[in-house]
Amino acid sequence: MALYHTHRPQTFDSIIGQHHIIHTIQNQVIGGHPAHAYLFSGPRGIGKTTTARVLAKAVNCVNKNDTEANPCNNCVSCNEINAGMSIDVIEIDAASHTGVDNVRENIIDNAKFKPATSRYKVFIIDEVHMLSLSAFNALLKILEEPPGHVLFILATTELHKLPQTIQSRCQRFAFSRVSEATIIDTLRGIAKAENVAVDDSVLKRVAGKSEGCVRDAVSLLEQLIAAAGGAVTDESVSMVLPPSTSEEVTALLQSLFQKNAAACLSLIQRVSTEGIDIAIFCDEAITMLRTLLIYAYQKNISSEHDPRTIDWIESTQGSVSPIELVRLADMLSSRRGQVGTAPLAQLPLELLVIEWCDSQEARNEKENQGEEMLHRKPPIEAVEPRPTGAKASSPHPTILDQKNTGHSISSFSEADVRKAFDAAILAIEKESPSLVYILKSCRVEQVNNTSITVAVLSEFHRDRLADKRCKKQLQESFSDSLGTPGIELDFVVEKSEREVERINEITHLAAAFGGEVL
Ligand SMILES: [Zn+2]
CATH class of the missing domain: 1.20.272.10 (Zinc Finger, Delta Prime; domain 3)
Structure with a gap:
């Protein structure tokens, strides 16, 4: 049996979300005065039919006393309704029974007779907005003067298609989408009951995908459990779930x-x-x-x-x-x-x-980018004549071409330093993908014997690279690549005058987006 059915709430207390509605209905059941007609509206899969069934059980439960609202789920009546065998609880799918004859036969004629074994004869009419106009008129008559032993529960996903006359005869409850947090809790409970380990990140993704629809969320979880054939992890989900x-x-x-x-x-x-x-x-x-x-x-x-x-x-x-x-x-x-x-x-x-x-x-x-190494155009001020010695015929500009200091003393060839950068990026790629972009955006400022000064775009980048562990890893990688132990890296924040100008310029633009610039 599908998980959604296995874990379908059987009492008011276990219904997911919709607290204000459930609270009101519980009070009516406790007082012994349920309405004659209810109208549940709202998106699909959020508990309208589930609530209708619990209500049908509650008004007919033989074991329940007047001080509680929840059905016992144990008596003859509750068992019959749970099994879908009760002759006094009639569920009609209006989508496939739109005509007036159906309404006359299934509802009006049937409602005249007292319930066979229960206290109330309950009609649950799903997708009620699908009925024809003449069917609505027939239904309206009985809603105006319902026999005392009859309870109507109408459910619809499209309230606006329902005639005002029908709506005004019912107690109306608008069911809302269930919050992501509540859906996550529900899914976690189901996974636990099913004895399947599911990553929290997966629960969050499923809940986000279901857009507040509990039924969709549970069905999706079920698919994922089936596909994973064991613990449901982020990786196993990526194979099944289209990206969000x-x-x-x-x-x-x-x-x-x-x-x-x-x-x-x-x-x-x-x-x-x-x-x-x-x-x-x-x-x-x-x-x-x-x-x-x-x-x-x-x-x-x-x-x-x-x-x-x-x-x-x-x-x-x-x-x-x-x-x-x-x-x-x-x-x-x-x-x-x-x-x-x-x-x-x-x-x-x-x-x-x-x-x-x-x-x-x-x-x-x-x-200007040439090599992928540099992801951006250098500031205009930085474009100076190539240092003498740089190969004018070089097909691609390299890091060393970009340096704007005329007085660096390089003990390594530009190809060597470039290789060292490539190797460092490769080494760090798996462990920390976010650093790759930072590395690709930096520029060699100066090379002086074993000390390499690297210009970065922001303080944030500098802090990331200068982090003790990261810096050590980078220095080791450079030392390996250049075949020289003890390479030291220094990171400096590059901010040309033009960039300061730019920042002032975009302060105004950022404000237009509702942002503040510190
Ligand atoms: Zn019962």
Whole structure:
């Protein structure tokens, strides 16, 4: 039996979320005065039918005394209802019984007779908005003057399709989506009961994916347990679960930062095939750009992001300048406005990709980048004539070409230092991916015998690299690569006048995004 059915709440107390509704209904049951007709509305899979069944049991339970609300789940009546065998609790799916004849036959005629063995005859009408107009009219008659032994529970996902006359005859309860925290707790309980170990990060992902729908969350967990065939870990989930929207958003931004149009376009294609709403996708991308921009100055990230996203946000520092973030956010906002009217929803986003990745500026940047080692254009002041001795015919500029100090004494060839950098990046890649971006964005300032001075983009980068363990690892890696023991690395923050100007400029722009610049 499916997990959702096995773990379906059987009492009011175990119903997930919806506390205000359950509390009211419990009080009515305790007082012995349930309403004659209830109308439960709200999205699918959040407990409307479950609540209806518990209510049907509670009003008919033989063991229950007047001071409690929960059915005993043990008496003849409770057992019959749990097994779906009770002749006094009639569940009708209005979606497949839309006609007036069905309503007359199944409800009106049936309601005239007293319940066979129970106190109440309970009609649970699911998806009630699907009934035809004449069926509604027939139903309305009996709702106006219901026999005392009848209880109606109507459920709908589309309240607005229900005639006002029907709505006004019922006690209405609007069920809401269940909070992520509550869904996580529920899933954890089910996993424990099923004796399966499930990572907390997986529970969070499943809860996020289910968008407040308990039924979806439980079904998804069930699929994951089946697929994993043991403990459900983050890795095993990645094989089954399509990436979340936030993962797709970060993947798109990453490719945009790298000006990789091909990767961007195939990602957009995938996103639209998966049925993700492009407008919402754009909104999330814009929100993420704002997060990056604020992080660039404040260095704090809201805890609402998952650890992967936080790691990614940290890793982007230095790979894209704040002014570029502003430019991208501007372009994205204006393309976002075209999504609703474009012949294809994804077209504006695709146009943005081309515009961004193939702009003259992007082409210049690519030319200047040459080696992947350098992810950015050096500040204008830094571009000075090549130091004498540098090979003018070198097909790609190298780190040493970029140095702006004319007086370094290098004991190593530029190729050697470049190799050392590559080796260090390779060594650190697995352990700490976020450092790779930082390393790629630095520039060799000066080489003096065994001491290498490296210019980094920000204090944050300097602190990361100068961290005791990291620095030691890097120095060892450089010593190995250069075949010289005792290489010492120094990190200095590079801030040219032009960059100070830029920062002042974007302070105003950042404020326009609701951010503050410290
Ligand atoms: Zn009972």
